[in-house]
Amino acid sequence: MRIDILTLFPQMFDGLLSCSIVGRAMEHGLVDVKLHDIRTYTHDKHNIVDDYPYGGGAGMVLKTEPIFEAVESVSGELGLPSVPTVLLSPQGRLFNQELARELASCQNLVLICGHYEGVDERVAEHLVSDEISIGDYLLSGGEVAAMVVVDCVIRLLPGVLGSEASLAEESHIGGLLEYPQYTRPAVYRGWTVPEILLSGDHGEIARWRRQQSLLRTAKRRPDLMEKAVLSPEDKRLLSEAFEIKS
Numbered sequence: 001m002r003i004d005i006l007t008l009f010p011q012m013f014d015g016l017l018s019c020s021i022v023g024r025a026m027e028h029g030l031v032d033v034k035l036h037d038i039r040t041y042t043h044d045k046h047n048i049v050d051d052y053p054y055g056g057g058a059g060m061v062l063k064t065e066p067i068f069e070a071v072e073s074v075s076g077e078l079g080l081p082s083v084p085t086v087l088l089s090p091q092g093r094l095f096n097q098e099l100a101r102e103l104a105s106c107q108n109l110v111l112i113c114g115h116y117e118g119v120d121e122r123v124a125e126h127l128v129s130d131e132i133s134i135g136d137y138l139l140s141g142g143e144v145a146a147m148v149v150v151d152c153v154i155r156l157l158p159g160v161l162g163s164e165a166s167l168a169e170e171s172h173i174g175g176l177l178e179y180p181q182y183t184r185p186a187v188y189r190g191w192t193v194p195e196i197l198l199s200g201d202h203g204e205i206a207r208w209r210r211q212q213s214l215l216r217t218a219k220r221r222p223d224l225m226e227k228a229v230l231s232p233e234d235k236r237l238l239s240e241a242f243e244i245k246s
């Protein structure tokens with residue numbers, strides 16, 4: 001997969017792209033992320049990327065021309081008439097694991113990071129295929145949101161994670177939160193690891209973990225619980241857990 005990121009601050013991505021899972025995926029050639037400074041697509045002496053909003057109001061608006069030209073330059077380089085192009089903005093549809101999976105299935109992806117008070121609406125109307133927000137809060141720019149999207153997408157690409165099993169068991173796959181994890185030491189400052197995990201009884205451990213997932217999701221994320229598909233055994237585990245608690 002190749003991801004092209006259009007931003008006013010390419011250096012913000014240095015950390016993400018050089019470390020950990022994403023850094024390794026880049027090194028192994030499993031993904032190619034290219035950064036494009038929007039400012040380099042201007043033609044005027046001062047490299048102006050923003051201007052005052054028509055109709056007045058606070059702040060500046062990102063101009064159409066450099067953004068259109070940057071996207072067209074990427075699609076030209078790829079030899080494609082168009083590329084899936086996402087504008088990161090607080091007005092977009094909410095990003096989630098399902099959307100991450102959808103984007104991970106693309107061969108190419110262009111991400112545009114909005115900034116200042118906004119981006120000229122003609123970018124959203126006539127250039128992009130999708131507008132995405134990462135949550136109901138305001139960031140100072142789209143870069144951090146783009147990093148969230150890039151991280152989520154890259155870890156889903158084939159060969160990026162060591163074990164495919166760890167993908168299947170994680171939170172939000174199957175709609176439940178993950179069970180609690182522990183590692184050595186078995187006792188730390190007097191706090192113990194749940195005894196069942198030290199028992200070696202894999203059937204009982206799996207049952208306990210499923211129960212913990214259900215309990216956590218019910219308590220912390222009732223919205224996810226409503227959508228989850230529960231087996232009769234799940235319902236039994238859940239009512240058993242509530243009986244123990246009360």
Ligand code: 6GU
Pocket residue numbers: 087088089090114132133134135136137138139140141142145146
């Ligand atoms: Cl994509 N951009 C900005 N500026 N703020 C956000 C966001 C994006 N998603 C949530 N908040």
